[in-house]
Amino acid sequence: MPQFAANISWLYPDLPFLDRIAAAARDGFTAVECTFPYDRPLRVLQDRLNEALMHLVLMNAPSGDWAAGERGLASLPEREADFRLSIQLGADWAQALACPRLHILAGCPAPGAHLATAWAVYEERLRWALEATQGSGLTLMIEPINAHDMPGYLLTEQAQAHAVAARIGSPRLKVQMDLYHCQRTEGDVLAQIRHWLPTGQVGHFQIAGVPSRCEPDQGELPAAAALALIDELSADTGWSGWVGCEYRPSRDAAAGGTSAGLDWLRPWRPEATMNAP
Ligand SMILES: O=C(O)C(=O)[C@H](O)CO
Numbered sequence: 630m631p632q633f634a635a636n637i638s639w640l641y642p643d644l645p646f647l648d649r650i651a652a653a654a655r656d657g658f659t660a661v662e663c664t665f666p667y668d669r670p671l672r673v674l675q676d677r678l679n680e681a682l683m684h685l686v687l688m689n690a691p692s693g694d695w696a697a698g699e700r701g702l703a704s705l706p707e708r709e710a711d712f713r714l715s716i717q718l719g720a721d722w723a724q725a726l727a728c729p730r731l732h733i734l735a736g737c738p739a740p741g742a743h744l745a746t747a748w749a750v751y752e753e754r755l756r757w758a759l760e761a762t763q764g765s766g767l768t769l770m771i772e773p774i775n776a777h778d779m780p781g782y783l784l785t786e787q788a789q790a791h792a793v794a795a796r797i798g799s800p801r802l803k804v805q806m807d808l809y810h811c812q813r814t815e816g817d818v819l820a821q822i823r824h825w826l827p828t829g830q831v832g833h834f835q836i837a838g839v840p841s842r843c844e845p846d847q848g849e850l851p852a853a854a855a856l857a858l859i860d861e862l863s864a865d866t867g868w869s870g871w872v873g874c875e876y877r878p879s880r881d882a883a884a885g886g887t888s889a890g891l892d893w894l895r896p897w898r899p900e901a902t903m904n905a906p
């Protein structure tokens with residue numbers, strides 16, 4: 630059975646960030662993931678995770694000036710010093726939170742930038758990050774992201790990410806396969822899962838409906854078939870990661886919010902106590 634993590638940067642939007650951990654626990658999750666936890670007190674975050682008996686399984690390294698349009702620093706030649714600091718900070722937080730996976734966003738090269746240089750810088754930076762975090766137990770993640778949501782983002786296709794991971798060749802560098810981005814960019818998501826999961830280079834899945842990015846069963850993503858395939862291939866290959874629920878709930882608080890929209894998850898967690906009716 631796939632294991633599911635609630636992405637608390639996206640789910641439970643009607644609650645304060647820290648309260649989303651307990652809300653996810655009430656809905657039967659045993660793990661959460663998030664994007665950027667850095668503006669909350671680390672100690673409080675640790676306490677909330679411990680109180681809810683919740684694992685944090687994925688977070689992002691700081692990714693530059695988000696408000697100014699930056700989406701990671703890893704491929705930006707002029708941001709080397711800031712990139713290194715972001716990895717050090719992200720790794721420190723991940724370790725303090727016992728989070729085993731740290732996503733490093735590739736970044737959006739400036740319009741007109743020399744792309745071959747951006748790719749070379751990206752690979753060199755990932756190698757540096759692996760070296761800098763050696764002995765930490767952290768797995769570093771790279772994620773192809775679709776160009777509708779993140780115009781100009783360097784890494785958009787599964788094959789690009791897998792080629793980078795294969796060239797670098799570290800068991801601590803894995804691909805974060807977000808089925809929402811994959812379906813939007815490349816389509817044919819079942820064939821993509823069947824092709825890439827057995828490589829051993831997929832370290833995490835995420836899921837959302839396409840194109841709305843709401844509950845996974847809304848829209849064109851074959852969510853049930855995708856989860857069944859992950860289940861089947863996990864049994865064949867021994868894959869044992871998480872599926873992050875990274876979507877924007879379609880129901881507001883008055884309509885039951887995130888919890889009421891979790892019906893799609895019910896077949897996959899028969900043992901869990903879920904608040905959803
Ligand atoms: O946007 C996504 O899909 C992600 O998973 C990243 O964390 C970007 O924040």
Ligand SMILES: [Mg+2]
Binds near residue numbers: 772807875
């Ligand atoms: Mg994602």
